[in-house]
Amino acid sequence: MAKTKFKINKKRFIPAVIFVVMLTVLLGSVVFELVLHGNSMMWGSSDMSIEAQKARAEKKNNPYGANKKDPYLVLVNKDNQMTDKDKPNSTKAVEHYTDTATTETCTMETRAANAFNRLTSAAEDDGVEIVLTTGYRSYSTQKKLYDYYVNKFGKSKANKQSAKPGWSEHQTGLAADTSSPEVNYQLTQDYADTAAGKWLAKHAHTYGFIIRYPKGKQDITGYEYEPWHIRYVGTKAAGVIYKNNLTLEEYLGED
Ligand SMILES: [Zn+2]
Structure with a gap:
């Protein structure tokens, strides 16, 4: 055993x-x-290391990693205005604009103008006509426009019709009001349902533009839905903004 x-x-x-x-x-x-x-x-x-804490704070203030030093991401809104000295470094006329545009308002900041030309030419290839009605508007032009409305309608009505000088994004040269023959080249919310408006909503980001005042975001932008007003921010930012259905304010963490 x-x-x-x-x-x-x-x-x-x-x-x-x-x-x-x-x-x-x-x-x-x-x-x-x-x-x-x-x-x-x-x-x-x-x-947690200082670096990690900094990174966490940075992420909170800049949730999408925007390059805040990029001049093409300049923010003009109810909290951020331009001075009478602010103007684009260089401007040029775009290729397609309405006959109501002046020698100033048919222009945009040079890089934005080139991008706008690519956009309108791509739309044309798809059988869609998109034209610029107003691009760059200087501080003094905005002042003349605002004063005109004040004289004609009084201050409170003028404030609804026109941005005060320094308050308009058009002074950056990066904004464009667009229209098409379908709405008789007017600026109207009906534009959203036209071939041009739909094309713009779907493809603008490919050329570095965003619909600056989207539907349902008035609380953030301070503006009602403007399907015609596009803003150049560059293709990288435009892609992120489009994909995540953001406003420029939200992209920059300034909402
Ligand atoms: Zn506009």
Whole structure:
């Protein structure tokens, strides 16, 4: 009987070895984890590095990683106005504009104008006519327009009809009011249902433009839905804004 006392039972030996190996691996990884991250496991996240804290704050203020130094992302709205000195570095006339446009308002900031030309030419290839009604509007032009409305209708009505000088995004040279023959080249919300309006909503971002005052975002932009007013921000920002259904304010974390 003594012989059989130390005889290894093979049926039980193999599962026992597997069990011991697994237990060792498990214990080993717990110990390794404690050594590696012991601090944070014992004291929570209070020892989060300054860099990590900075990154977290940055993400909160800039949720989409916008390059806030990019001049093409300049924000003009109810909280951010331009001065009478602000104007684009260079402007040029776009290719397709209405005959109501002046030698100034048929222009846009040069890079935006080039992008606008690519946009209208691509629309044309799809059988859609899109034209510019107003591009760049200088501070003094905006002032003349605003004063005209004030003289004609009084101040409170004028404030609804026209932006005050310095308050219009058109002063950046990056904004464009567009229209088409379907709405007789007028600026109207009906434009959204035209071939031109639909084409613009679907493709503008490909050329670096966004619908600046989208439907249902008046609380953020301060403007009612304007399906005709597009704004150049560059293709990268426009793509993110389009994909996430944002306003420029939200993209910049300034909403
Ligand atoms: Zn406009």
